[in-house]
Amino acid sequence: xxxxxxxxxxxxxxxxxxxxxxxxxxxxxxxxxxxxxxxxxxxxxxxxxxxxxxxxxxxxxxxxxxxxxxxxxxxxxxxxxxxxxxxxxxxxxxxxxxxxxxxxxxxxxxxxxxxxxxxxxxxxxxxxxxxxxxxxxxxxxxxxxxxxxxxxxxxxxxxxxxxxxxxxxxxxxxxxxxxxxxxxxxxxxxxxxxxxxxxxxxxxxxxxxxxxxxxxxxxxxxxxxxxxxxxxxxxxxxxxxxxxxxxxxxxxxxxxxxxxxxxxxxxxxxxxxxxxxxxxxxxxxxxxxxxxxxxxxxxxxxxxxxxxxxxxxxxxxxxxxxxxxxxxxxxxxxxxxxxxxxxxxxxxxxxxxxxxxxxxxxxxxxxxxxxxxxxxxxxxxxxxxxxxxxxxxxxxxxxxxxxxxxxxx
Amino acid sequence: xxxxxxxxxxxxxxxxxxxxxxxxxxxxxxxxxxxxxxxxxxxxxxxxxxxxxxxxxxxxxxxxxxxxxxxxxxxxxxxxxxxxxxxxxxxxxxxxxxxxxxxxxxxxxxxxxxxxxxxxxxxxxxxxxxxxxxxxxxxxxxxxxxxxxxxxxxxxxxxxxxxxxxxxxxxxxxxxxxxxxxxxxxxxxxxxxxxxxxxxxxxxxxxxxxxxxxxxxxxxxxxxxxxxxxxxxxxxxxxxxxxxxxxxxxxxxxxxxxxxxxxxxxxxxxxxxxxxxxxxxxxxxxxxxxxxxxxxxxxxxxxxxxxxxxxxxxxxxxxxxxxxxxxxxxxxxxxxxxxxxxxxxxxxxxxxxxxxxxxxxxxxxxxxxxxxxxxxxxxxxxxxxxxxxxxxxxxxxxxxxxxxxxxxxxxxxxxxxxxxxxxxxxxxxxxxxxxxxxxxxxxxxxxxxxxxxxxxxxxxxxxxxxxxxxxxxxxxxxxxxxxxxxxxxxxxxxxxxxxxxxxxxxxx
Numbered sequence: 014x015x016x017x018x019x020x021x022x023x024x025x026x027x028x029x030x031x032x033x034x035x036x037x038x039x040x041x042x043x044x045x046x047x048x049x050x051x052x053x054x055x056x057x058x059x060x061x062x063x064x065x066x067x068x069x070x071x072x073x074x075x076x077x078x079x080x081x082x083x084x085x086x087x088x089x090x091x092x093x094x095x096x097x098x099x100x101x102x103x104x105x106x107x108x109x110x111x112x113x114x115x116x117x118x119x120x121x122x123x124x125x126x127x128x129x130x131x132x133x134x135x136x137x138x139x140x141x142x143x144x145x146x147x148x149x150x151x152x153x154x155x156x157x158x159x160x161x162x163x164x165x166x167x168x169x170x171x172x173x174x175x176x177x178x179x180x181x182x183x184x185x186x187x188x189x190x191x192x193x194x195x196x197x198x199x200x201x202x203x204x205x206x207x208x209x210x211x212x213x214x215x216x217x218x219x220x221x222x223x224x225x226x227x228x229x230x231x232x233x234x235x236x237x238x239x240x241x242x243x244x245x246x247x248x249x250x251x252x253x254x255x256x257x258x259x260x261x262x263x264x265x266x267x268x269x270x271x272x273x274x275x276x277x278x279x280x281x282x283x284x285x286x287x288x289x290x291x292x293x294x295x296x297x298x299x300x301x302x303x304x305x306x307x308x309x310x311x312x313x314x315x316x317x318x319x320x321x322x323x324x325x326x327x328x329x330x331x332x333x334x335x336x337x338x339x340x341x342x343x344x345x346x347x348x349x350x351x352x353x354x355x356x357x358x359x360x361x362x363x364x365x366x367x368x369x370x371x372x373x374x375x376x377x378x379x380x381x382x383x384x385x386x387x388x389x390x391x392x393x394x395x396x397x398x399x400x401x402x403x404x405x406x407x408x409x410x411x412x413x414x415x416x417x418x419x420x421x422x
Numbered sequence: 423x424x425x426x427x428x429x430x431x432x433x434x435x436x437x438x439x440x441x442x443x444x445x446x447x448x449x450x451x452x453x454x455x456x457x458x459x460x461x462x463x464x465x466x467x468x469x470x471x472x473x474x475x476x477x478x479x480x481x482x483x484x485x486x487x488x489x490x491x492x493x494x495x496x497x498x499x500x501x502x503x504x505x506x507x508x509x510x511x512x513x514x515x516x517x518x519x520x521x522x523x524x525x526x527x528x529x530x531x532x533x534x535x536x537x538x539x540x541x542x543x544x545x546x547x548x549x550x551x552x553x554x555x556x557x558x559x560x561x562x563x564x565x566x567x568x569x570x571x572x573x574x575x576x577x578x579x580x581x582x583x584x585x586x587x588x589x590x591x592x593x594x595x596x597x598x599x600x601x602x603x604x605x606x607x608x609x610x611x612x613x614x615x616x617x618x619x620x621x622x623x624x625x626x627x628x629x630x631x632x633x634x635x636x637x638x639x640x641x642x643x644x645x646x647x648x649x650x651x652x653x654x655x656x657x658x659x660x661x662x663x664x665x666x667x668x669x670x671x672x673x674x675x676x677x678x679x680x681x682x683x684x685x686x687x688x689x690x691x692x693x694x695x696x697x698x699x700x701x702x703x704x705x706x707x708x709x710x711x712x713x714x715x716x717x718x719x720x721x722x723x724x725x726x727x728x729x730x731x732x733x734x735x736x737x738x739x740x741x742x743x744x745x746x747x748x749x750x751x752x753x754x755x756x757x758x759x760x761x762x763x764x765x766x767x768x769x770x771x772x773x774x775x776x777x778x779x780x781x782x783x784x785x786x787x788x789x790x791x792x793x794x795x796x797x798x799x800x801x802x803x804x805x806x807x808x809x810x811x812x813x814x815x816x817x818x819x820x821x822x823x824x825x826x827x828x829x830x831x832x833x834x835x836x837x838x839x840x841x842x843x844x845x846x847x848x849x850x851x852x853x854x855x856x857x858x859x860x861x862x863x864x865x866x867x868x869x870x871x872x873x874x875x876x877x878x879x880x881x882x883x884x885x886x887x888x889x890x891x892x893x894x895x896x897x898x899x900x901x902x903x904x905x906x907x908x909x910x911x912x913x914x915x916x917x918x919x920x921x922x923x924x925x926x927x928x929x930x
Contacts, residue, residue: 223798225790232787235778242734242765242773243788243841244756303778 030297030351034312038319045323053326065315065322067203070210071268072288073314077210077217078261079289080310084221085254086234086302087148087155092262092289094166095140096282099266101170103133104189104276105177107196112181118192126196130267137263140166141256148255149248163286170278188277191270200272209264217257218307230254235303284337291340292317295347317343328387364408373404429454429618430475430506430587435484437470437642444470446642447484452587457609457619459633461626463662463921464720464886467642468622472589475620476508477501499528507580508589513572517565522547524564525579550578554608569696570601577608588612589620594628595721598696606632624662624719626655626925638662656918659925663888663917678896679710681747682880683731683763683849688741690723690730690904700726701739701904708849708880713871715895716884717920722901724884725768728851731882732765733758745849759788764842766835768853768884774838775826782808782822784837789844811840815870832863839870850874852883856890868894888917900924 025032046054054061075092082089106129108115111122140162147158171187178186191197199205221227232240233250241247270276290300296313298305320343321336328335364373377400385393428451437445445467452458462468473479475486477495486493488504495501501508515524522543523530531539531546547560556574564572573593580588594602609619609632623629629636630650638645638661645661690701701723708714716724730739733752743750745761752758755765767773776784785808786793793804808822815836819829826834835855842850852871856864871894875881885891891898898915900908900923908923 219798225794225799228783228787228790228799231779232776235776236772239767239773239776242732242755242767244754244759244845245787246754246756303776 028308031306031308031312034296034309034316038312038316041316041319041323045319045326049323049326050329051326061322063203065318066207067200068322069315069318070203070206071200071265071272072285072292072318073210073311074206074213074268075262075265075285076289076292076310076314077213077307078258079286080293080296080298080305080307081217081221081230081261082155082254082258083290083293083298083300084234084302084305085230085250086237087251087254088159088290088300089144089255089258090156090159090286091140091144091162091166092258092265093282093285093287094163094170095137095259095262096266096269096285097278097280098140098166098170099133099137099263100270100276100281101174101189101278102136103129103267104191104270105173106132107191108177108181108189114193115189115191116182118190121193121196123195126193133267134260134263137260138256140263141259142252144255144259145248145252149251167278174276174278187279188275191274191276197271197274200268206268209268213261213264214307214311221307226250226253231303233302288317288336288340291344295343297351313347362408364404369408370404373408374401377401377404427454428452429489431487432471432475433485433487435471435474435482435486437467437474437479437482443642445474445482448639448642448644449484450637450644450647452618452620453635455613455616455618456634457613457621457632459621459623459629459636460639461622461624461629461636461658461662462639463624463888465641466639466662468639469591470642471639472508472591472620472622475501475506475587475589477506478508502583502585505584505586506589507583507585507587509573509576509580509591509593511591511593511595513569513576515564515572515575518563520544520561521551521558521564521567521575521578522560524575525550525560525582527579529582546582547578550581551575553581553611554578555604568601569596570598570604573597573605574608577612581612585617587618587620589622591622592624592720593621594623594625596695596697601696624925626658629658630655655925656922659921660918663921678712679878681707682710682745683708683882684744684747685731686742686744688727688730688739688743690726690735690739691737692904693737697904699904701730703741704901704906705741706899706906706909708882710848710880711875711878712897713875713881713883713895715891715898716882716901717888717891717898717924718884718901719924720886721903722924723904724901725853726904727901728765728853728882728884731758731849732763732851734765759845759847762846762848763851764788764845764847764849765851766838766842766853766855768857770831770835770838770858775834777827779826780822781812781817781819781824781826781829781837784826785811785822785840786844788841792844807844811837811844815840815843816866830863832859832867835859835863835867836870839867843874848880850879850881852881854884854886857886864890888920891915891920892917 042054046052075096079089079092107121107125110125110128113119114121144158144162147153147161148155174187174189175185178184178189182189221230229240229245229250232243232245233247237247266282269281273281292313293305293310294300294313295316296305296309296311298310317340321339324335324339362369364370377397380400381393381397384396430452432448432450434447434449435445436443436447448467448471460468460471470479474482477498477500480496493504495504516527519527522540525547526543531542533539544560551558551560551574554574554577556571556578558567558571564575567575577588593605597605613619621629621632633650635647635649636653636658637647638658640662648658684707686705688701688704689699692698692700704727706714716727718724726735729735731743732755734755738751738753745763750761752761752763776787779787782805786804789807790799790804793799793807795803805822811817812819812822817829817833817836817840819833826837829837839855856867859867871881871883883891883894892915896912898910898920899906900910900920902924910919
C-alpha cells in the first residue's frame with residue numbers, strides 16, 4: 014500500500030509539468046465550452062474534436078523536430094520556410110513526374126505521389142545537412158545558420174515555382190494548384206496527419222528516452238564540451254538533430270499543400286517556426302538545451318491549439334487574427350512560470366522602478382486596446398484603468414517595507 | 423604623504439568560502455611608496471586578499487584601514503575612488519573598444535552637448551600611454567593589441583584614475599622578455615612618482631629583483647613578512663611550502679610493470695602567443711601500476727599535457743605518443759577512450775558534470791553501449807551498471823535516479839571517476855581531482871586512486887597541492903612554462919625541491 018502510494022507520488026512529482034499542462038488543457042476546454050455563446054463544443058463535439066486534432070497534428074509534426082533540436086542545445090528558425098520550400102518541391106516533383114495530369118487536373122497515379130513525397134523528404138535531409146555543415150564546420154551560430162535559410166529558402170521556392178509553372182503549366186505563376194483528390198486525402202483524411210504525428214511522437218520518445226543516441230543528445234544540449242570530452246561525437250549528433258528538425262518540417266510541408274490544395278511558397282507557413290518553438294518551450298523544453306520531453310512537447314502543442322481554438326470560439330473571429338498574440342502571451346507566461354518555480358524568489362516585485370512603471374503602463378494599454386476592440390470603447394477605457402490600478406497597487410505593496418506587512422525580515 | 427608611513431593596513435582579515443578558509447586573520451601593513459611582493463602557492467590566498475583590497479570580495483571579517491581611516495569597499499568603483507587599482511591576471515578590457523575608450527570606460531569625457539568627446543579622450547590616452555613607453559594608436563581596438571600592450575592600457579587606466587596603490591596579479595605570466603623589461607621600467611617610473619605597488623607573483627627572480635618587502639601566504643595565513651635584503655629565495659620557497667604533509671596515506675609499494683604510455687618530444691604549439699609553445703619537447707614514460715604526478719604552477723602546462731594525451735587539445739600535438747609500444751594519435755577523445763585512455767577534467771562543473779542528468783546517467787554516459795539490449799537502452803541494465811559503480815566507489819547518494827547536483831563535490835568527483843572506470847581504461851589521467859573536495863572525501867579519493875593502481879591501472883595526476891602529490895605519486899615530473907624541468911622519484915621528492923624547480927627554473 015505505502016509502496017504503491019510512494020510510486021504514485023513519485024510519478025506525480027516526476028511529471029508535475031506534464032500533469033499541469035494536461036490539467037490546463039482540460040481547464041481551457043471547459044472554459045471554452047462554457048464561455049462560447051453558441052456552445053459549439055456541446056452542440057457539435059465531433060467536428061470540433063476533429064478540427065483540434067487536425068490542427069494539433071500539423072503543428073505537432075514539425076514542433077517535434079524543433080524540440081529535438083532545442084534539446085540538443087540548438088535552435089531551428091527555419092521551420093516555416095522549410096515547410097513552404099518542401100511544399101514547393103513536392104508540387105514541383107508532381108509537375109515534373111506527371112505534367113499532363115497536373116495541367117489538366119487529372120488523377121495522379123499513387124507511384125507518382127509516393128515518388129514526389131520521397132524526393133521531398135530527401136530534400137529535407139539535404140536542408141538539415143546544410144544546417145549541420147554551417148554550424149559544425151563553418152562554425153556559424155545555429156541562430157545565424159537557420160536564419161539564413163529562413164530568409165533564403167522562401168525566395169528560392171518562389172523562383173522554382175515560377176520556373177516550373179512557366180515551363181510545364183503554360184504560364185508563369187507564383188503558386189502551383191493541386192487538384193488531385195488522392196493527394197489531398199493525405200491531409201483531409203485527418204487520420205493520416207494524426208497517425209503520422211503519433212508515430213513520429215512515439216519514435217521521438219523512443220529515440221530520446223530509450224536509446225544511447227537520445228541520451229547523448231541530452232548530454233550534448235546540457236554540456237557540449239563535457240559531452241565531447243566523454244567521447245561523444247557531438248558533430249554527428251548535431252547533424253542528426255538538424256536532419257530530424259528539417260525532415261519533420263518537410264513532412265508538415267507536404268501535408269500543408271495537400272490541405273490547402275496549393276503550393277504557395279510566398280505565404281505558406283509564415284511564422285510557423287515560432288509556433289513550433291513556442292510549443293516546445295511551453296511543453297517544458299529549455300532554450301539553453303538539455304531539458305525537455307516528447308510528452309511535454311505534445312501537450313504543449315495541444316495546449317497551444319486548444320487555447321487558439323478556444324479564443325476563436327469565444328470571440329467569434331478567425332483564429333488566425335489573435336494567434337500571434339496568444340502564442341506570445343503563452344510563451345511568456347509558461348517560461349516565466351517555470352523560472353519562478355525553479356528560482357523561487359517570492360515577494361520580488363514584478364514592476365520595480367521606472368522600468369516597472371513603463372512596462373506596467375504598456376501592459377495596461379494593451380489590455381485597454383484589446384478590450385476596446387472586443388467590447389467597445391467604454392469597456393476598453395475601463396479595462397485600461399483597472400489594469401493600471403492593479404499595477405500601481407502591486408508597486409505600492411512591493412514598496413511597503415516587509416516589517417509593516419508583518420513578514421519576517 | 424610621506425614615505426615610511428603606513429598607507430594601508432590590513433587588520434585581521436578572514437574570508438571563508440564553503441569548504442575552504444581562503445584567508446585566516448591576515449594582518450599586514452603596507453608602507454607608502456614601497457613595492458610589496460605577496461607570494462604563495464596556488465590557493466594560498468593571494469588572489470582573495472587582492473580581491474578584498476579591490477572591492478571585488480565584499481563579505482569578509484576584519485577591516486581595512488586606509489590612511490588612518492577604516493574603509494569597507496562595496497564595489498570596485500569604491501576602491502578606485504580611494505585610489506586603489508588592480509591589474510588582473512586575466513585582463514579586464516573590452517576587446518572591441520579602442521584603447522582610449524577602455525581607459526575612460528565608465529568615466530567617459532563628454533562635450534558640452536553631452537556627446538562623447540573622442541578627441542579629448544584619445545589625446546589623454548595617447549599621453550598616458552606614451553608615459554608608459556607604449557607606442558600604440560589609442561584608437562586601435564584593444565583586442566588587436568599584444569598582451570603586453572593591453573596590460574599597459576590597464577596601467578594607463580589606473581594612472582588616469584590617479585591610483586596611489588596599484589595591485590598587480592602575476593603581471594608577467596603572458597609577456598615576452600622585452601615586454602617584461604619594459605614593464606619593470608614602467609614600475610620603477612611609477613614608484614618614482616610615489617605609487618605603492620602590491621605585486622603578486624610566484625616567480626622568485628622577479629620578486630627578488632623588485633620587492634622591498636616580501637609577504638608569504640600559506641593556506642590563507644600570513645606566514646612571514648620579510649625584508650628582501652634579509653632573506654633569500656631558498657628561505658622564501660621553504661616558507662611557501664612549509665606545512666606538514668596532511669595526506670595520511672602511505673602509498674602501497676607496487677612492482678612497476680612494463681611501460682604503458684610513452685611520449686617522445688611532445689610539443690603543443692600556441693598560436694599567437696609570445697611563448698609560442700604551450701608544451702615544448704616533453705618526453706616521459708608511464709609504467710603499468712604507476713602513479714605519476716605532474717607538478718607545476720598555474721600556467722605551467724599540466725592541463726595541456728593531459729589534454730594532448732587524451733586527444734582533447736585545441737591543436738593536435740607534435741611529437742610521438744606510444745601506448746603499449748604502438749604509436750597512437752588521437753584526434754578526438756572518443757579514439758583515446760577506445761584505446762584505453764580516460765581523463766577526469768580539472769573543471770568539474772564546466773567540463774565534467776551534466777547538471778540535468780541523474781547520478782546514474784552521469785555515471786553510465788561514456789559506456790551506454792553496455793546497457794543496450796535489442797537496440798534500446800535497458801533501464802534495468804543501466805541501473806545495474808550505475809548501482810555497481812556506486813557501491814564500488816562508495817558514492818554517497820540516495821540512488822542512481824537522484825539529481826547529480828544533490829551530491830557533495832567529493833561524491834560528484836567519484837561519480838565522474840566511476841564514469842571513466844566503466845570504460846575499462848589502462849591509463850587514467852586525473853587533472854586536479856581533489857579541487858573543491860573536502861578533507862574527508864580527499865582521503866577517500868586517495869585510497870581509491872591507490873587501489874586502482876594496485877589493480878594494474880596507470881595514473882597520471884596533477885594537483886594544486888604538493889603534499890597530495892608527495893603522498894600519492896611514485897614519481898613526480900615538474901613542469902614550468904611548458905617545459906619539463908625536473909623529475910623526482912618518490913624518495914627524492916620534497917616540497918622544497920619541487921617548488922625550486924617550478925619557480926627558479928633549475929634545469930635537469
